[in-house]
Amino acid sequence: MIDTDELAERNAGFAGGGSFAGLRLMPSGGLTVVGCVDPRVDPSDVLGLRLGEAAVIRNVGGRVTPATLRTLRMLSEVLRARAGGPRPGDVHYAVLHHTDCGITDLAAFPELLADYFEVPAADLDAKAVADPVAAVRVDVDMLGQGLPAGVFVSGLVYDVATGLIDVVVPPARVAA
Template sequence: MIDTDELTGRNAEFADGGSFVGLGLMPSGSLTVIGCVDPRVDPSDVLALRLGEAAVIRNVGGRVTPATLRTLGMLSKVVRARTDGSRRGDVHYAVLHHTDCGITDLAAFPDLLADYFEVPAGDLDARAVTDPVAAVRVDVDVLKQGLPAGVFVSGLVYDVATGLIDVVVPPARVEA
């Protein structure tokens, strides 16, 4: 077990490195990644992101759910509060799913998944829970409907066996 003594020791090493000094609230790479909570698939590690370079939202399956969209809405209010109302440069949202995802085990629990996606159980097939490539396409489409025109959205699938990502949906601007 990793206990609090271990965590505070690790944190002291992190603090000694000073990599956090001078970081702003807005991601320097204008990137937000939506990924899974699976410990094998930390987006910062698998995408080699530096501290402060991207905002990362993680949930079960890395799915774009109504709760994810609400979180993004809240974050947009933070951006407006901390800036003149907009982010600088091109903004990119990347959906990152992965192979061998535990969400596929939840297919046996349709009522649970229906609650998660806030849809009737009969609509779950459209969420492509058991297919990460199809699920990325679904989630990119959902995300595009909830974002302002002009931002970029892409979809990636990480292979837990090879460590490589596949670009399923190349970055494209959301149209008005």
């Protein structure tokens, strides 16, 4: 088990490197990634992101839920308060799902999934829980309905066996 002493030691090494100095609240890459909590799928590592390049939101399955949309609205307001907000063309939201995701094991618990997605259990099939490619398309569509016009949205699936991503939905601007 990694304990707090080891975490403090690791943090001292990080702090000594100074890579955090001068970073700003707005991701330098204008990227926000919605990904899964699975420890095999750390978006920063999988996508080769450096500290400060992207904001990362992680949840079970990397799904775009009503809670995810609320979080994105809150982050948008923080950016507006700090910097007047980003220009829409400078913002890219990427949904990152993966193969062999544990969310598929929750199919046996439809009430739990229905609560998570904030939908009736009868509507769960539309969420494509068992198919990461279809799920990415569902979530990119949901993001497109919940984000301002002009931002970019894309969808990726990471293969845990090969380490490679597949661009399922190339970046496209959200229409007005």
